[in-house]
Amino acid sequence: MAATPRFASQPRVTLPGSQKHPLTTDTEVPPPAPVKAAATKLSATPFTVTVIVKRKNPLNLKQVLKPAGRLTHAAFAKAHGPSPDGVKLVKAFAKEFGLTVAPAPGQGRRALYLTGTAAAMQTAFGVTFATKIMEGTKYRVREGDICLPKELIGHVDAVLGLDNRPQAKPHFRHHKPAATSVSYTPVQVGQLYGFPSGAKATGQTIGLIELGGGFRAADITAYFKTLGQTAPKVTAVLVDKAKNTPTTSSSADGEVMLDIEVAAAVAPGANIAVYFAPNTDQGFIDAISQAVHDTVNKPSVISISWGGPESTWTAQSLAALDAACQSAAALGITITVAAGDDGSTDGVKGTVNHVDFPASSPHVLGCGGTKLLGSGTTITSEVVWNELTANEGATGGGVSNVFPLPTWQAKSNVPKPTVAAGGRGVPDVSGNADPSTGYTVRVDGSTFPIGGTSAVAPLWAGLIALCNAQNKTTAGFINPALYAAAAAKSFRDITSGNNGGFKAGPGWDACTGLGSPIGTAIAKTLAPATKSTSKTAVKNAPEIRFRPHKKAPTKTAAKTPALRRLK
Template sequence: MGPSEHVVPGSRREALPGARRVGDADPAETVRVTVVLRRAAPRSGAPADADELVLVERFARDHGLSVTATSPAARSIGLLGSVAQMNAAFGVSLGRYSTDGQTYRGREGDVHVPRELADVVVAVLGLDDRPQARAHFRVAHDPRGARVEGVAPRAATSGYPPREVARRYGFPTDLDGTGQTVAVIELGGGYRTADLTEYFEKQGVKRPTVSAVSVDGAKNTPGGDADGEVALDIEVIGAIAPGAHIAVYFAPNTTSGFYDAIAAALHDTRRKPSIVSISWGEAEAGWTPQAMDSYDELFADAGPLGVTIYAAAGDDGSRDNGTGDNVDFPASSPHVVGCGGTTLAPTGEVVWNDSATGNGATGGGVSVHFGLPPYQAEAAVPSSPRRTAGRGVPDVAGDADPLTGYQVRIDGRDAVIGGTSAVAPLWAALTALANQRGGTRAGEPHERLYAHPAAFVDITSGDNGGYSAGPGWDACTGLGSPRGEQIVQILGG
């Protein structure tokens, strides 16, 4: 681009640790990106300005790019073009990178747009197609010390039916989520209808209505490692709230695919989800600021729409698969309810931390990107690793230890799976019950949850590596695990 170029703030991207550029990307390779625009007005839920959408569309045509989708509500435009066209349009140099046996299309440095779009475009997502997020589920190690890969039959030797976990937490038994739609975001894998039929029959629960929604060309594709995540999400929600409709939004595991899936769920005028469950994420250090900020703006739309969003806090302790303490995004968004993990013992709960045996530990800590939200002003959140006042993660907790995990059925086999991936759908199901009870939509619940600490079982024992549990909110289990009936009363109004 010429001297009129403008750097999109927060767009600088680094290569993955240990990755090396092995060459330029094929100039003819097709690239799909999502361009995110600012709001037309400074309020949550405000759409993009119609004239500014036209400006971006004109820019796209000038560079030979095709407009694949336009969403004023999500403030986004989908563009399709070749690597060569994207390089020219956004002032980048896309290359092929290699790391840990995988290759990806990537970039380093900033993204650029013309100066006339400087105050219009807030993010350009998807130029880089590295896997952006990880599924936060865990299968326990084999007792003999070998990792149980996939879904070995011997993994299904213990664990709880989801309805038993719900019973332990005092979920009401006179509700089934009727009238609610729970959106589940999946960035890989799939489910088999036969598995769901067998699973719910074995659990003694009517099979819920489950539908697959394709986003950016991704589809329900069972047979991969991520099937465990998909099954866990559907089966936990379906066992506890079988009357709810479960809509599974499948999208590519890229910054644009993830964004588009969330936008599709929030603004789905056909299914109208009241709850979104997200079990995928990555340490904040693995995201660009432009991506986190544009996602956070999208999450801010949820409240006015009456949608509640839950996200797993991660399964790698306070480091979250990074160097030093990290929190997981999107759980760190102030508009998302971050879900931490416990070990559910016969007589109580402690922080989930099986790091010594390789079985993971709950994520949690303090954001270095998002400031302290008002609802956490009295929570005694410690300073962030940068000594700033940051958003504390998680907000709530639930059983996540794979050794006290959830019975599921995946690819024709029974298994027991845990991870904070189980906690997001657990809370999603509880919220479906609350919405049914109140005949309403809970929306963003943070202020109500933090105003009622007695509605939680306070977890005061254990740590996640960098932080220890204690009375009140902590960076391991947040406010604690739910007292189901009380949470239903709070959220159901």
């Protein structure tokens, strides 16, 4: 007599936070075009999902967010890698439903890759697939909950990749021709912000997360030649079968090249690792996790210029991505994230304020945008970036409805959230982002200005890489240090302008955060009190979870080249 299948005979239970809302243009970003239903025919072509199991031991964030509590990759994997019981259960579950299993690359990751046909996936995860068309492209969509056998509940944190609709968009803006405008090279912007003159980021690697587009080596060589710099070493790391696929200058190539050129230009000597992944919640989270646990390229800072409104994410995806950022903090890796380019609504229809994720994660440095004007090495004007009337965007910023107010932000007078579970203020810092005062970049053989908070994340990443090299240790999770009273003189306080729902004012605000950087002062603020860091595991404590739902102008001795006037 055949044995009763172990998991098929168990009652099904909803995986907490897995509910996926119907795909509509009102709630999803993208698409801007109508979504059409198409005849649903399950493909026989196998695809892969990512199953994230719980940690072996929870992170004690109170300890690991401190420099002395940082862990090596080996210590992290030993103490906080995947639960053996969870891995064993998922493997047995996969075998029963005809799915193959492979571990995700990277020491310490909690992800397992399960591969099978759509029919097998539907049966295994208790979902139903539909096919929907967005802008001429068919997507596999699942709506509602993921239902797992009861025995897996509590061992599995997330199941990602059943749905392959786009999750995020790049936060860069092309400037629309006007009578006059100004563009800067990234080097000029760094000089205006007082980045350490002559400093090098040798020995550092800056990781860039990209969900589309690509780069051409010839463009990188040509661009840095115009700057009089040696072109950086740029490595493409392919995640979830994504590729480095450059096409045209009007594509996501603009995002990729902006990130590479800004980060490397302000941090000469740094290596660049570009993690390409599909634009899905699975691809986004897998890319960040792979970068965080990459012991080959070893990024000390990771820049993210993609995101979407918190309301467009499932609770399990929010938690899984934030958990990856917590891991980065525990390993001494800084993550900088663009705060969005659609003002206080973050592009969501209606008048309600929204913030962009992952910029709203309390374990990253959220980067807002300003409009910067300068003469020589002196800033003559800097206000909040808001060109909404010209349809050229505005800095994102506001208050999270998902993540509570962090302790280090408690004295910043963050406005109250519209949902009791929220409270985290966005952004933390800012920098030049207005397309009319944008960055001169080269994309697919063409040179033109690009703006957006997409430029601010790699700008700050480059500054942090310089600080890491200078301080001979990684800065790690820097938010508490930046919000400390002693760090106030490290920022230019932006007090003029608004992003729609919020106004700038003295101190922190929901448009530009603490302000734009005074580079040499930031370097001193991030200098460690001691160069020794702990390499031992910390005692376990409950992991932080969430409930779903100024100064003076910069001064440098370096001479800034004449600004290029565009027509």
